[in-house]
Amino acid sequence: MTVDVILPCLNEEAALGWVLGRMPDGYRPVVVDNGSTDRSAELARELGAHVVHEPRRGFGAACHAGLLASTADVVCFMDADASLDPRRLPGVAAPVLGGDADLVLGARRPRTAGVWPWHARLGNAALARTLRRRTGVRLHDLGPMRAAARSRLLELGLTDRRFGYPLEMVLRAAAAGWRIAEVDVDYLPRAGRSKVTGTVRGTLRAVADMRRVMAELG
Template identity: 70%
Template sequence: MIKISPFPVDIVLPCLDEAEALPYVLERIPPGWRAIVVDNGSTDGSPDLARDLGAYAIHKPRRGFGAACHAGLTAATADVVCFCDGDASLDPGFLPTVAGPVLDGTADLVLGRRRPTSRGAWPVHARLANLELARRVRRRTGVRVHDLGPMRAARREALLALGLTDRRSGYPLQMVLRAANAGWRVTETDVPYRPRTGRSKVTGTWRGTWQAVRDMSAVLAERPAPVPARGARLAGGVR
């Protein structure tokens, strides 16, 4: 039986101790869209706060960014799913711009290209690592992507059909690689990037960044997996 969602878009928000940031994030969810907060082991009451603020909160005991994102994807029911960090570094109010090309059928996967609003918004080591990974993606796939950031939008059933397997930091990269392999139209649009609320679990330290690079390098080393083609050409990213 096909489930019909009352929501046009579901927004997956991975969460690990984000109680300080959640009020800002959830108050900026577009009207009529649903926030799915995926708690990944918080000890600060984040999931209860999320429910109090009107979000749908679920728990994913397996740690990992990809584990949380995929749990949110499988819990979603809307035709279109967006992903966004829950640390207030990205403004969910910009999600209609990101999801727009997916909703109107002109793109299959849209990535939010982060544009720092201040010098301290994006640590240099994390930014350099991201630039190098984006360069390797362009070289491998031909998709002119410049950022592998967490704000993105695509259709739920198509994402599930990609068969994503990474459950760590390589999840967003694997999504782009498999989408490109399937012939998806992949594009990007600029979004402002603010200093996050609280300390980053990944890019806040060299160790966290190095682990993320290792996770993504392992994904890049995978042989292209056969995935269902969408019969669509690739769209170049926004320069």
């Protein structure tokens, strides 16, 4: 069975060679170019990825464009910045493919010091704690690497197109009675500077988007 891997991408030319070169057999990369000014889209196409262009800026906009463009029964999401190893995808997708879970999140485990800045880790921990209280699901990370059935994700009716998209997915899935699981994945030094967790401002922006989603979904 082929699994589509949705990779939202904004100026990740430096990372794409490593990421796409480590894609496991049976996992088809769908790179969603979200307005890159470097050669990200061209390089991804040269390396055999299916490339989708999403002009509307926003992490959620890119993720959802990839979801709409994919054709596999099961899809994965992961960042395209080399902070996550594609070779961990089979472990994340296995519970979904085997029918043991409906949504699987990869809980990040840093492999070197300084990979996860304190402000990003603190914000993630606070949100995960709130998420546990809201859903009753024992999660420790919002999991940028994740897997689920494509058709069921579309049925959730996700509307956020910013950084609240991953959180909305978990909240709506929990409300729908999905079986949500978590598996550990390596968290590695990304290529280049992070647009979100690399700065306090970026982290605060992401947290604000997620708090907005929390409030909207009651």
